[in-house]
Amino acid sequence: MNTTIKTPIVLIHGLWMTPKSWDTWAERFRAAGHQVIVPGWPGIDDRTVEDIRSNPEALKGIGLKQIADNYERIIRELPEKPIIIGHSFGGVLTQMLADRGLGVAYVGVAPGQTAGVTTLPLSTLWTGTPILSNPFGRNGAKPLSKRHFHFTFGNDLPRSASDELWEEYAVNSYNRVFFEGVASVLNEKGGVTHIDYGRTDRAPLLIITGEIDHVVPPAIGKAVVKKYTGTGSPAIVEYKEYAGRTHRLVSQDGWEEIADYALQWATTHQVRETAEAPETEAAQ
Numbered sequence: 608m609n610t611t612i613k614t615p616i617v618l619i620h621g622l623w624m625t626p627k628s629w630d631t632w633a634e635r636f637r638a639a640g641h642q643v644i645v646p647g648w649p650g651i652d653d654r655t656v657e658d659i660r661s662n663p664e665a666l667k668g669i670g671l672k673q674i675a676d677n678y679e680r681i682i683r684e685l686p687e688k689p690i691i692i693g694h695s696f697g698g699v700l701t702q703m704l705a706d707r708g709l710g711v712a713y714v715g716v717a718p719g720q721t722a723g724v725t726t727l728p729l730s731t732l733w734t735g736t737p738i739l740s741n742p743f744g745r746n747g748a749k750p751l752s753k754r755h756f757h758f759t760f761g762n763d764l765p766r767s768a769s770d771e772l773w774e775e776y777a778v779n780s781y782n783r784v785f786f787e788g789v790a791s792v793l794n795e796k797g798g799v800t801h802i803d804y805g806r807t808d809r810a811p812l813l814i815i816t817g818e819i820d821h822v823v824p825p826a827i828g829k830a831v832v833k834k835y836t837g838t839g840s841p842a843i844v845e846y847k848e849y850a851g852r853t854h855r856l857v858s859q860d861g862w863e864e865i866a867d868y869a870l871q872w873a874t875t876h877q878v879r880e881t882a883e884a885p886e887t888e889a890a891q
Contacts, residue, residue, distance in 0.1 A: 619698075631866070635867075695823065811876035817854065
């Protein structure tokens with residue numbers, strides 16, 4: 608009897624987004640037979656874009672550790688370890704969860720810098736200026752303007768088309784998350800996004816970037832990979848870059864190619880931890 612059950616998948620969205628940003632990949636992975644869990648960050652949860660914009664109070668003051676702890680709780684309630692895939696700051700959280708040993712494989716799609724990754728292209732710096740320009744707003748929940756959305760997410764589109772996506776997807780920022788991420792860049796050992804890059808028991812990790820991404824240009828993805836590989840750890844870390852892709856890798860035209868590659872890579876490289884000998888005896 609074939610009792611093959613496909614590995615569950617947890618998708619983690621990024622800053623300025625909600626679980627809705629993963630609708631494309633989640634539907635595709637479910638069609639392939641996987642259980643897919645797409646929790647919102649605390650404060651976003653399962654709320655609509657419109658509700659969050661009208662009342663962003665629940666987003667204020669929440670930091671990366673609180674968000675990572677929430678995902679850990681959700682993951683530990685699953686019957687088995689999942690594949691964990693995160694986009695942007697969700698890719699940072701994916702690596703934080705990998706450091707806790709919570710998955711069988713990990714994919715960071717345009718992941719931001721983790722602690723000690725100092726590569727900072729000018730376009731990346733510009734994406735953070737609406738938040739970082741006001742240090743007194745550290746615990747705020749600043750809205751994302753349509754103009755800035757066009758630069759960060761819609762730079763392959765006419766402004767009108769970008770504005771339509773803003774209406775459908777964009778929500779307020781978790782300012783504290785951004786401040787913590789930036790502070791961690793220069794604090795590898797004590798930053799909130801600290802990672803043990805040299806650990807040998809980490810399940811395989813794939814980093815994906817887009818060629819024309821203003822938020823996480825390929826230089827950042829390559830620097831993240833180098834942090835891991837430079838330690839000499841045998842744990843698998845691989846890199847994949849897609850030409851002509853923006854920060855909207857998960858929904859830009861042609862997203863299917865990236866989703867399929869990520870899924871194939873993760874299912875091929877996933878670490879199996881349970882012994883299967885007793886099942887063989889029972890089948891005789």
